[in-house]
Amino acid sequence: MPSENNKRIAKNTVLLYFRSIIVMLISLYTSRVVLKVLGVENYGIYNVVGGLVSMFSLMSSSMVAASSRFITFELGRNNFDKLKKTVDGCITIHILLGLIILVVAEIIGVWFLNYKMNIAPDRIVAANWVFQCSLLTFFFNLINTPYTAIIVSHEKMNAFAYISILEVSMNLLGVFLLSWMLFDKLITYAFLMLSISVLLRIIYQIYCKIHFSEARQIKMKIDSVLFKQLFSFTGWEMVGASAYFLNRQGIDILLNLFFGVVVNAAKGVANQVQSAVYVFVSNFQMAINPQITKNYAAGDYQRVHFLLNQGTRFSFYLFLLLSMPVILETKMILNLWLGKGNVPDYSAIFIRLAFINLLIDCLYRFMVVAISATGRIKKYQLVVGGIKLLALPLTYLFLKIGGSPVTGLLVVISLEVLGAYFNLYFAHNMVGLDIKKFLKEVVAKSMAVMAVAFILPLLIKFYLTAVNQYLYLGIIISVSLLSCTLSIYYIGLVQAEKRMLINMILKRLRNF
Secondary structure: OHHHHHHHHHHHHHHHHHHHHHHHHHHHHHHHHHHHHHHHHHHHHHHHHHHHHHHHHHHHHHHHHHHHHHHHHHHHHOOHHHHHHHHHHHHHHHHHHHHHHHHHHHHHHHHHHHHOOOOOHHHHHHHHHHHHHHHHHHHHHHHHHHHHHHHHHOOOHHHHHHHHHHHHHHHHHHHHHHHHOOOOHHHHHHHHHHHHHHHHHHHHHHHHHHHOHHHOOOOOOOOHHHHHHHHHHHHHHHHHHHHHHHHHHHHHHHHHHHHOHHHHHHHHHHHHHHHHHHHHHHHHHHHHHHHHHHHHHOOOHHHHHHHHHHHHHHHHHHHHHHHHHHHHOHHHHHHHHHOOOOOOOOHHHHHHHHHHHHHHHHOOHHHHHHHHHHOOOHHHHHHHHHHHOOHHHHHHHHHHOOOOOOHHHHHHHHHHHHHHHHHHHHHHHHHOOOHHHHHHHHHHHHHHHHHHHHHHHHHHHHHOOOOOHHHHHHHHHHHHHHHHHHHHHHHHOOHHHHHHHHHHHHHHHHHO
16 A cells, blocks of 8 residues: 555654664764775775676676566566565576676686886785675675675665664774784774674674565575576676776776875765765665565556656655755864865866766666666666666776876766656656656756755855854854755655645644
C-alpha cells in the first residue's frame, strides 16, 4: 500500500539521517586527525594509491549494482526460490570475481605504482604496503556487498545505520591508535583499515544469516541463467561504473602525474567533505531506491513516476540545504576544521566544484535507478556512460596544453550536464516519465528554489564585515538554513506537501 510504503520510507529516512549525522561528524574529525598525523605528503600518497586500487574495482561496482537490482527485483515479485538462487549466485560470483581482480591488480598495479607514479623514492616502499593493504581491503569490501544489498533490499535501514556507525567509530579508534604507534604511520594506517574491513565482513554475514532465510545456508554454485543475466547487466553497467571511477580516481592519478602528491592531498580533502555532506542525500535516496525497483517489478508504474519526481525534488532540496553554507564559506570552514596553515592549496575550489557537480547529479539519480530496474541498460550505458568516459582523455588533453588542477572537475561538470539531458530522454522512453512535467515540476522548481535561497546569504556575506569569525560563520550558516528552508517551503513544495508538513509538525508538538 502506498501509505504504508511512504511511512516505511519516512522511518528509514529518519534512521539514515541519524546515522548520517554521527557518521559525518566522526568522519570529518577523523579526516582532520589523519591529515595531521600522516602529514600532507603521506595523506596524498594514501589518497592516490587508494585511487589506483579503485581503478581495478570497475567490474566490482557493476556487480554491486547488478546484485542489488536482482535481489530487490525478486523481493518485489515475492519469489523466494528465485530470490534464494539469486543470493547464492551473487555471493559466489563476487568471491570468484574478487580473486580474479586480485591477480590482475597484482600484475598491473604493482608495475604502474613503481614505474609510472610520481612518488618520492624514500616513500615507495610504504606506498607498496599501502597498495597491498588497499587491495585486500577492496577484496573484503567486494565480497561483503551482496550482504549489504540484502539488508538494503529488505529495507532494514536500522541495521545498516548501526553497522555504519560502528564502522566510522572503529576508523576513529584506529586513528587514535595511529598517533601512538612507533612504526611507519602510513603503513600502520593501511593495516588498520584492512583489519576493520575484515571485521565488518564478519558482522554483515552474521547479521544476514540470523535475520534473512535466503542468506542462512549459502550454496556456492551459480545458476547458468542467472549467471548470464548478471554478467549481461554487469557488462553494460561497467561502462557507467568505469566513467565514475575514471572521473574520480583517474583524474586523481592525472593530478599526481602533472602536479604531485600535494595537489592529491587537496583533492583528498575535497573528496572527504563531499562524501560527508552527500551521505545525507544518498541515505534519502537509499530509502527510496528499493521502492522504485519493487514497484517496477510489481507493474505499478504510476508509483514509480511519483517516487522519481518527488524523490528528485527532495534530494536536490536536501543537498542544497546542506551544501549552501559550505559553498559560501569554504575557505573559512576549512581553516577552522583543519587548522589555518594546514589546508592544502586548491582544496576550496575543488570542494565548490564537487558540490556543483553533485547538485546536477541529484536531478537525475533516481532516473538511473528506474532505468536499471528495467534490466535493459545496453543503449543507456553506451550513450550516457560513453559521454562520461570522455572526461579522462579531455582532462589529459587540457592538462597537457597547460591547464590548471581544476580543469578535470570543470570537464566532469560539463559532461554531467550533457549526461543529465540523456538520462531524461531514456527515462521517458524506458519507464514512461513525462518530460514536460518533470522539467516544470522538478527542474524548474529546484532552480527557482536555489536562485531565491542564495539571495539573502550573499547579501549578508558582502555587507557583514568586521565581526568575529565564529560569529560571522554562525550568522552565515543560520541565514543560509533559514533562507533555504523558506525558499523550499514557499516555492519548492506543492500545497498537499505543505499541509502534510504542517500536520506533522502540529502532531509532534501535541505529543511533546
